[in-house]
Amino acid sequence: MRSSIHHMAAVALCALTSLATAQTVRIGFIAPLTGGSSDFGTSARYGAELAVNEINEVGGYMGRKFELVVRDDKGDPETGLKVSQELVEKEKVDFTVGFCNTGVAMRSLDVFQNAKHVLMVPCSQGSAVTTKFPARDSYIFRVAPPDHTNAKFLVSEIVDRRKWRRVAIFADRTGYGEGGLRDLTAELAKRKLEPVYVARFNLGVKSLVDEMRAAKAARADAIISYTVGPEQAVAVKSRQEAGHSIPYFAPWPLSFRSVLETAGASALEGTMMVQTIIHNTLNEHRASFIARYYKHANEPRIGSLMAAAQSYDAVNLMLRAMFVTKGDTDGAKLKAALGRITKPYQGVVTMYQQPFTDDDHEAFTENMLFLGVWKKGQIEYFYPEDAKRAGFIRRKKDA
Known part of the structure; x- marks a missing residue:
């Protein structure tokens, strides 16, 4: 009898754990955390982490917490491809924020496109990253100025x-x-x-x-x-x-x-x-972000303010897409939702008002530089x- 109760308790615990896992919004994150590009890759990670922590502090999305699933691409295209496949196919994250190096991003784009999995690029600026696929069909978006x-x-x-x-x-x-x-x-x-x-x-x-x-x-x-x-x-x-x-x-x-x-x-x-952003103490919103970043990262100087701020904004724009989908993280629905964010979002880099459309997956234009x-x-x-x-x-x- 006792063994049966223990078994039932274990089953119930597994069910609760599975439910909790299902309720968590899991975000893939890929950046060069080691190697020659690690300074801005690490800044991008800290910016994304800060966004996730702040979203969770106010309850996440309708009580669903965010979790960042981090991978180091080492600035190497083959490593980037491997971790992209791992996040999309094995970890089955809901969407991904990633890539700082253009060559690394280009090697992995097919993984996201073929899986109909939204990739939000916060750093890589190569023009080809968002033009490899026609915008209306593409699952690739960017919060960084294209080259x-x-x-x-x-x-x-x-x-x-x-x-x-x-x-x-x-x-x-x-x-x-x-x-x-x-x-x-x-x-x-x-x-x-x-x-x-x-x-x-x-x-x-x-x-x-x-x-x-x-x-x-x-x-x-x-x-x-x-x-x-x-x-x-x-x-x-x-x-x-x-x-x-x-x-x-x-x-x-x-x-x-x-x-x-x-x-x-x-x-x-x-x-x-x-x-896209320069430290300016006259901008209270930006100064507040930098202060919060330093407290979170505990580093004497930011490796790249742009990488940190754009990654922070990228996570928050994905949150706003989820409000459009009412929490559905299906790739096709998130893709459509990103083109329908019409309520302005005051980000760290700038004010985003309809940053994307079905035919435009770039958040920045020349006047914003x-x-x-x-x-x-x-x-x-x-x-x-x-x-x-x-x-x-x-x-x-x-x-």
Whole structure:
């Protein structure tokens, strides 16, 4: 009799455990937590964790708690593919927030698309990430500026605003560098221009001094460098060693903490990069997020504020999609719901008002970007008026 009671109790406990598990919203999370991209991958994780913790503190979704199921892709495409399959096929998470490196993301996209599983990309900016599949059919969404938008922003700044026409491009031989070179070249071509010099290099390169001298010999007015953090550090140090000061521009990896730690403030001084968010104490909502982030992460300096803030906003946008589906996490229903988030959400990066549509899976447009500049080891707004504009609502402009 006692054995039977124990068996019944065990069955009941298993049933309760299964029910609790079913009630939990399980979010896959993939980022480079080790390796050369770990600084912004770790920031992305902390941002997502903070969002999940805060959602759970107020009861989750209608009493259903959120759980982050974390995997490290190590910045390696094959590892990224393996953990994507694990999360979607074995762990059966409800949706996934992930990817910082474009090459890693591209290797895994088919896993999510074939499973009709929503992937929200908070960091990877390669244009191909959201264009591999037609938007109406795609389960891939992004809360980060795509590189074709970054390229337009940078070329507009250099050629249209500053009237410089001789542009040199430095690009690594990853999917990120390939895509950046393609986007930049296309933007220059729209202005009947070509790069005056192009430098290609592999990850792990130790010096680009010769390439910097070649850019100077080509009489470049400006350099645009498309690569990740460690190689950005090599590039700015090589520019300094080459003894010239050609204005240096880059997308967001130039802003990473690891670049400052490796290259030093003097090599970075005056270099410029595209940003969606810059630390500004005048913005109370943003200042509050940064304070909460530091308390959660317990690190002296954020590896990448953009990665942290965009991941935080990505989780919260998925929560809002669940309000549209009334809690249903079926992939097709979440996909449709993301195009129907019409109630404004005040995120950390910006105010999101209908960030996506059936035909547009990008949350950012060019008017939502800023030009940042390194000054004495800190990132500031290059244009003082942008510090004021950052406090305004920045809605997507019509395509």
